[in-house]
Amino acid sequence: MPSVLLRSNAARWAGLALSIFILLLLAAAGVLYGSKLFSLADFTGALTRFQGTNDQIIIKDVRIPRVLIAACVGASLGAAGVLLQALTRNPVAEPGIFGLNAGAGLSIVLAVTLFGTAxxxxxxxxxxxxxxxxxxxxxFLGSLGRGGLSPVRVTLAGAAVTALATSFIQTVLVVDQRTTEEVLFWLSGSVEGRKLTILYHVLPFMAAGWAGTLLLSSPMNTLMLGDDVAKGLGQRTVWVKAGMAGCIILLVGASVAAAGPIAFIGLIVPHLARYVAGGDLRWMTAYSLLLGAIMLILADIAGRFVAMPNEMPIGVMTALLGAPFFIYTARKGLSR
Known part of the structure; x- marks a missing residue:
């Protein structure tokens, strides 16, 4: 098996075009397939000749929003994974593993409990x-001790923060039943039942994060040579890292606000992008945006059929694939 699937720029551009085509096909499948099946005629009729029938309402107000939200959240988490792995030089860096999802979830729980935010x-x-x-x-925790920040330390620090935030969340939910009802909608990690109004609020921040990641992809290539080399080439490494951190906050925060904490997309997607297009972060970023959207839509579709007639939360589907991948990557990467 080759270490890089697409070796020439022409092949990579063709791969991007194919990825967009696959994304569109899966988006259509996400609208048409589920506990109730629809045809293309039903879909076009809901958009062009809306008459308020139950089928048209399901297509327009349920299926289309969840597909769009899944695509945007998947793209955001994929890009955030690229940024985290480049920033920490850690092959298992991911928003869920590093406690970012749990921290965002805890902040929402506390805001609802303490201030009644809605x-x-x-x-x-x-x-x-x-x-x-x-x-x-x-x-901070990963930088403590002799030797400073390392992949093992930052991973353990992320696990500790995740465990702490999760325990606080569970405590609050047990004590305050009203909070449980209001925030369980976000903490389930799902796109089911989400409305387009949610996407309207978070899309500008996601778009800013996508644009920032693409713009930073070239400076990140230089940064990966090492801080000393990057500074020698005239790069302001502090500003590049600050920009990367800002994009991570935008992408992860917006994703959690839209769909709750969904883990492992940010872990798997950058590795897939590296296998497809190589280690150039400009190509990795572009592919991660598309592959993240593809993977989350695919997980959403699969979750509809695994427990038919019920649905499996999308976070469970990503965990089923992501947990073994995490173990494999940790054994391969952190042992070096």
């Missing part, structure tokens, strides 16, 4: 704050 816009900003604080805590 607006979608407030949840978005609160998720940003929780992501930033948990990320700072992981960085």
């Amino acid at each position: 607006s979608l816009q407030s949840f978005t900003w609160i998720a940003f704050l929780g992501t930033a604080l948990s990320g700072a805590a992981v960085y």
Whole structure:
């Protein structure tokens, strides 16, 4: 098996075009397939000749929003994974493993409990704050001790922050039943039942994170040569790292606000992108955006059929694939 699937730029451009085509096919499948099946005629009729029938309402108000949200969240988590793995030089770096998802979730739980916060816009900003604080805590804990920051230490710090935040969340949910009812919608890690109004609130932040990641992909290539080399080439490494951290906060915070904590997409997607297009972060970023969207839509579709007529939360589906992948990557990467 070749270490890189697509070796020429022409092949990589063709691969991007194919990825977009696959994404569109899966988006169509996400609208048409589920506990109730629809045809293309049903889909086009709901968009062009809407008459308010039950089938048209399901297509327009349920299926289309969940596909769009899954695509945007998947793209955001894929890009965040690339940024985290490049920033920490850690092959198992991922928003869920590093405590960013749990920190954002805890901040929303505390906001609802202590301040009665209920607006979608407030949840978005609160998720940003929780992501930033948990990320700072992981960085601080991972940097303690002799030798400073290392892949093993930062991974253990992320696991500790995740465990702490999760325990706090469970405690609050047990004590305050009202909070349980209001925030369980976000903590389930699912796109089921989400409305387009949620996407309207978070899409500008996601788009800013996508654009920032693409713009930083070239400076990140230089940064991966090492801080000393990058500085010798005239790069302001502090500003590049600050930009990367800012994009991570935008992408992860917006994703948690939209769909709750969904793990392992940010772990798997960058490795797939590296296998397909190589280690150039410009190509990895572009592929991670598309592969993240593809993977989360595919997980959503699979979750509809695994427990038919019920649905499996999308977070469970990503965990079923992501947990073995994490073990494999940790054994391969952290042992070096």
